[in-house]
Amino acid sequence: MAKITYIEHDGKEHVVDVSNGLTVMEGARDNDIPGIEADCGGACACSTCHVYVAEDWVGKLPAREPMEEDMLDFAFEPDPTRSRLTCQIKVSDDLDGLVVQMPEKQI
Structure with missing residues (x-):
């Protein structure tokens, strides 16, 4: 299990425990964290x-x-170094303490 900090665009922080084997996206979805829509x-x-x-x-x-x-080309204001899709980051103990910040909007 990893403790992950999700920071909304306005700075509001959500610190949650996410089980190993889930993705960072599933951790946000399962904990009702706003800012990650995960349409697909x-x-x-x-x-x-x-x-x-x-x-x-x-x-x-x-x-x-x-x-x-390829998908990051469609993201809102992607950063060449820091941008990631949370559906592609699998949670493990190694991610304990991970901090991610949502963009102003998802497109």
Whole structure:
């Protein structure tokens, strides 16, 4: 299990425990965290679960797969380094303390 901090665009923080094996997107969905819409349900077919990963976490996450890279082209104001789709980040003990911030909007 990992404790993950989700920060809304306005700065409001939500710190929740997310079970191993779920995705960061499922952790947001299951805890009613606003700002992650996840329209495709985690199929990496949209960009509505886009977040900015805290800078100190960028190098600790697995690299983006080509499909995620393609979908990020459709995200609102993607950051070339920090943007990720939360449906593509699988939770494990190694992610304990992860911090992600939602963009102003999802598109």
